[in-house]
Amino acid sequence: MGLFLCGHGPYDTPASYIHHPCGPPHTLQEDIHEASRQYRCPLYNVADYLPRCLDSLRGQTLADIEIIAVDDGSTDRSAEVLARYAAEDDRIKVIRQNNQGQGAARNAGLNAAAGRFIGFVDADDWAEPGMFETMYARALETDADICACDYNTVYDHRVLPNALGLAEVTFSIAECGIDR
Structure with missing residues (x-):
């Protein structure tokens, strides 16, 4: 199994193992689109x-x-937002659990995973649109076990690129x- 490790984003500059320069994502062979990828999104009151x-x-x-959203016992409107998105897009699966913390939420997502590659994204x-395609292509190209990327830290009035x-x-x- 491969693993995509990501920090806080917006993610637009994958760097370690791969580099995705600004510009259009590259086109991949058809067989790349046949494998399953999941993105885990642990969340609490977001x-x-x-x-x-x-x-x-x-x-x-x-x-x-496949997008697996793990609601870790949110008490705000997160559950209704997730329900609306899951109803609109059958790629979104929602797991709801009592609040156990981010680690338990990530583990719940991992337990639900069935594909070869997994990506984590905080809620x-x-x-950016081509980020995971770029990471996936590079992971296949290099036979990588782990693929990591850099991130930008975004504040109200400024962006710190490549944190x-x-x-x-x-x-x-x-x-x-x-x-x-």
């Missing part, structure tokens, strides 16, 4: 942020995806002395 997050996932150029984040300062890098875990 109704105001959910539409932007879910719209960014629904708008991914990699369309053959107050959003992803982690990652550069395009591909490395072997075996060369680092790590055994699978």
Whole structure:
């Protein structure tokens, strides 16, 4: 299984393992679209942020995806926002659980996963349209076990790009002395 690790976004500059320069995403072979990918979105009381997050996932150029939203006991309008989106898009699956924290919410999403690749997106984040297609293509191209990306930190009046300062890098875990 591959794993996409992401921080806080908007995600528009995948960097470690892949680099996606500004511009249109590259076109991929048909077989890439046959594999299943899921995006996990753990959430708690984020109704105001959910539409932007879910719209960014629904708008991914990699369309053959499953979006699993794990509502970790929200007490705001998050459940009704999720229900509306799930009714509009059959790729969205909703798991509702009592509040157990972000780790338990991510684990619930992992337990529901059936595909080869998994991406995590926090509910107050959003992803640029070609981000996951780019990450997926690079993971296949390099046979990567892990694919990570940088992110931009967005404030009301400014954006701090490339918060982690990652550069395009591909490395072997075996060369680092790590055994699978």
